Amino acid sequence: MQTKTKTKTSRVYALVTIALIGGAIILGQSFAQNGGSVPAAGNSTVAVCDVMSIFRNYPKTIDALAEMKKNGEAVDSKAKAMGIEIDKISSQLPALTEGSAAYETQWANRQNLMITREIYVKTESDKILRQHAVLTKEIYREIKATVKAVAKAKGFEIVLSEDLSQLTSANSQELNAQIASRKVIYTSDKCDITGLVLVSLKQQYKAGK
Numbered sequence: 001m002q003t004k005t006k007t008k009t010s011r012v013y014a015l016v017t018i019a020l021i022g023g024a025i026i027l028g029q030s031f032a033q034n035g036g037s038v039p040a041a042g043n044s045t046v047a048v049c050d051v052m053s054i055f056r057n058y059p060k061t062i063d064a065l066a067e068m069k070k071n072g073e074a075v076d077s078k079a080k081a082m083g084i085e086i087d088k089i090s091s092q093l094p095a096l097t098e099g100s101a102a103y104e105t106q107w108a109n110r111q112n113l114m115i116t117r118e119i120y121v122k123t124e125s126d127k128i129l130r131q132h133a134v135l136t137k138e139i140y141r142e143i144k145a146t147v148k149a150v151a152k153a154k155g156f157e158i159v160l161s162e163d164l165s166q167l168t169s170a171n172s173q174e175l176n177a178q179i180a181s182r183k184v185i186y187t188s189d190k191c192d193i194t195g196l197v198l199v200s201l202k203q204q205y206k207a208g209k
Contacts, residue, residue, distance in 0.1 A: 047154070048162035048187045049147055050194045055139060057198055060205045064135050068128050075124040082117040086110055142201060150196045159193065160184050 055061055089110040096103040151159050162184040169175050 044188075044191055045155070045157040047151055047156035047159045047191045047193045048184050049159050049192070049197055050163065051140075051143060051161050052163065053194055054143055054198050054201065055136075058139060058143075058201055058205070060142075060201075061135070061139055065132075068132060071124075072128055075121065075128075079117055079121050082113055082120070086113050086117070089113070142204075143197065146197050146200050146204070147193070150193050150200060154193065154196075156191075156193070162187065162192070162194075 089106050093103065093106055093110075096106065147159050151157070160183060163182050167175055167178055169178060
C-alpha cells in the first residue's frame with residue numbers, strides 16, 4: 001500500500017514566529033514620538049517604560065530572530081528533502097511483491113526515514129525555542145539594567161511597565177484580560193523613558209559588535 005507523506009515545511013518557521021516576543025502586536029504609540037529623548041523629570045519620581053516595544057525594536061532581538069529564522073528554514077529544507085525520499089520509496093513499493101526481501105527492505109527504509117525525520121524536526125525545533133528563551137532572558141536583563149541607569153540619570157526612583165499597544169482583540173474576554181493587565185492608565189511624555197532606554201541599548205549593542 002502506497003503511503004504519501006507531506007513535509008511540514010513551515011513548522012519551525014511558525015514556531016519561531018509565534019515565539020516572536022509577544023507576537024504580532026501593533027503599537028498604538030511609539031517611543032519614536034519622543035525622538036529618543038524626554039523632558040526633565042521635574043517633580044515626578046515615577047517613570048514609565050514600554051518594555052515590549054523595546055524588545056521588538058532592539059537590533060539585538062531583530063538580528064537574533066533573523067538568525068533563528070534562517071536556521072529554521074534550513075531545518076525545513078532538510079526535512080522536505082527527507083520527505084521527498086520517503087515519497088519516492090512509497091511510490092516504488094507497489095511494484096514489489098509484498099513479503100519479498102526487496103519489499104521488506106524498502107518498507108523498513110521508509111519507516112526509518114519517517115522516524116528519523118520526525119525526531120530531527122522535533123529536536124531542531126526544540127533547540128531553536130530554547131535559544132529563543134535564553135535570548136529573551138538575556139535581553140530582559142539588559143533592558144532592566146539600562147532602565148535603572150536611565151532612571152537614575154533622570155532622577156526617577158520608580159519605573160513602571162507600560163503597554164502602549166492598541167487593544168486588538170475582537171473577543172470580549174480577551175479585551176477584558178488585556179485591559180486588566182494594564183497598570184498605567186495615563187502618563188505625561190516627560191515620564192516616558194522608553195526612547196532613551198532603546199537609544200542606550202542600541203549604542204551598547206553597536207559598540208559590542
